[in-house]
Amino acid sequence: MTGYRVRMGSDDTPAPGAATRESATRARTRRAILDAAVSVLTADHGASLADVAEAAGVGRTTVHRYFPERSDLLAAIGADVRDRVAAAADRARLDDGPAPDAMERLCLEYFELGDRLLLLYDVPQFIAWSGIEEESVADLALLTLVRRGQKDGTLDPEVDAGWLQDVMWALLYAAWMQARDQGTPKHTALSLCLRTLRKAVAP
Amino acid sequence: MTGYRVRMGSDDTPAPGAATRESATRARTRRAILDAAVSVLTADHGASLADVAEAAGVGRTTVHRYFPERSDLLAAIGADVRDRVAAAADRARLDDGPAPDAMERLCLEYFELGDRLLLLYDVPQFIAWSGIEEESVADLALLTLVRRGQKDGTLDPEVDAGWLQDVMWALLYAAWMQARDQGTPKHTALSLCLRTLRKAVAP
DNA sequence: CCACAATGGAACACCTCTGTTCCAGAAAGG
DNA sequence: CCTTTCTGGAACAGAGGTGTTCCATTGTGG
Incomplete structure (x- = not known):
């Protein structure tokens, strides 16, 4: 309200x-x-x-x-996450170099955010509150990156760009879970994630 | 209690x-x-x-x-899901034919369960209640399948079997989300999932 | 060292959900 | 048709969370 x-x-x-x-x-x-x-x-x-x-x-x-109010706290968390995500996407320099490499850099940055992104994933309400639009700046940048990779033949051109984006998120999520529940060391989980992602998004 | x-x-x-x-x-x-x-x-x-x-x-x-009590309802849901998962794994005949094909059949069966599995994914408590052990029968069967595929060279042998299992779940989850939130037709989402999964788990 | 910022705790009304009881009415089924 | 099963609603007490006020205490900075 x-x-x-x-x-x-x-x-x-x-x-x-x-x-x-x-x-x-x-x-x-x-x-x-x-x-x-x-x-x-x-x-x-x-x-x-x-x-x-x-x-x-x-x-x-x-x-x-x-x-x-409770909603104020949740909104603040959402805004905090939004800022961190934007900063991470920025650090990944998505416009530089081959698309798969840029995607890998983004994964690395996002993986560091850990818990915070898990929360964003699990509580869909955060997306509605706190001014995170339908498509955040970071999401758009990733989408652009995927399209670039599909155009120059370094990413699978036969699937929808949005799907490749979702695949990245899904694998990141899986890696976090692997680290949290199976106690897999973070660097191991991350390298599994990156290896599988590379294969999954390849043409 | x-x-x-x-x-x-x-x-x-x-x-x-x-x-x-x-x-x-x-x-x-x-x-x-x-x-x-x-x-x-x-x-x-x-x-x-x-x-x-x-x-x-x-x-x-x-x-x-x-x-x-509320917990009785949740436990009943958990038990219901457990039974459906077991039946689905059974129908997929995981011991028959090439491992990637069997994995694809399993995806097909699981995808049909839709909402029910999403719930199991989102509410970890269901796993604790309702007699779903650490490793359910279906999970063990999948793990066996993955190991078989890794041994005969049809699945990536360089990653942990548990990870490949998680990858399958993660891609299934992504496909459901794609269908639910982006309004992608179910068969489209499923074929995206299967295509990407094949590449992701390949050696 | 002293004023003011910042905190923690108690006590409050309010709300929602839970789980229970009781009973009258609808639905099945022989 | 008539008895048994099954249901829905009302009404209740209790638990727990929320949001608020007030005040005594602590701390921080000038």
Whole structure:
């Protein structure tokens, strides 16, 4: 209803017109809550705010001070993930070099995001909230990359570009699961993922 | 706590020692609730029993009559899925013919199960309840199949057998998503899945 | 060292879901 | 047709989560 309500100052701050920066203390607390929320919600999508507060080492009241409603917290997580994804896609320099190599770089970057992306995957609501459009910037960049690879013959041209995109995500997901549930070392899981991806997307 | 509590007769039935078969009426109602629960819970993992009852076209009281506690309903769903998976694996005749072909047959069978398997994927709790062991019969059969293929050179021998198993699941999942969210026709999604799987698991 | 920012805890009303009981009415089935 | 089975709705208590207020305490920075 109210969307993402931002509260910069303390409860009784007289709302100083322009956007005042958050104090260092508050910024740290905010991050702690956000990070705790990610790990708690990854383990249990229906966890209560009390659980989040405990994991963050913070009182439940404090959580409500930063994120007045549950949806505010979830939206903030979504926005945080969106930013990280965009940054990761940026670092992967999708326009450079052969398409399969660029795709591999992207996988590497995304794999590092770990839990956060798992959460995005599992809780579809995040996509609706927090201004993640139908097709995010990163998704579009990946789509462009796939089309480029299909055009120059380095990626399978006989399947839909969106499908290749989904395949990448699916294999990433499988790799995370392998690491989390089977206890496979992360680098092993990642190299399995990359090897299989290369074959799967080849012409 | 109580596990899967079976109630065969009506409320006041004097518990007729041996296992009495359920009346046709009750069997139909039970199925309706079970099916409704699958589709409702697929859409929203936290849906209430009232939602399930409404979707089943049945009073909430009736749901409680068949499945006294929420966990009983979930366990029943899990058991139902387990049976269907086992039957599907059986129909795929995993021991016959080349391993990639058998794997493709299995994909076809699993794909038909649709929603039910998506649910199993999304709600890990189902695996703990309802007597699905760590490694179900179907999983073991698939693992055996993969090992056979790796030995005779028809499947990639350089990766762990468990990983190839996960890859199959991941691609199936991607195909379902493609059909559900992008509106891709099911047969199209399935053929994309099979094409990519063949390449991904090839040596 | 002192004012103000920031926190934690208790207590509160409110809501939703759960699981239960009871009973009147509909549906089956002999 | 009439009895048994099966159902749906109302009404209830209890549990747990949410969002709020208030106040005492801690801490941080100037």
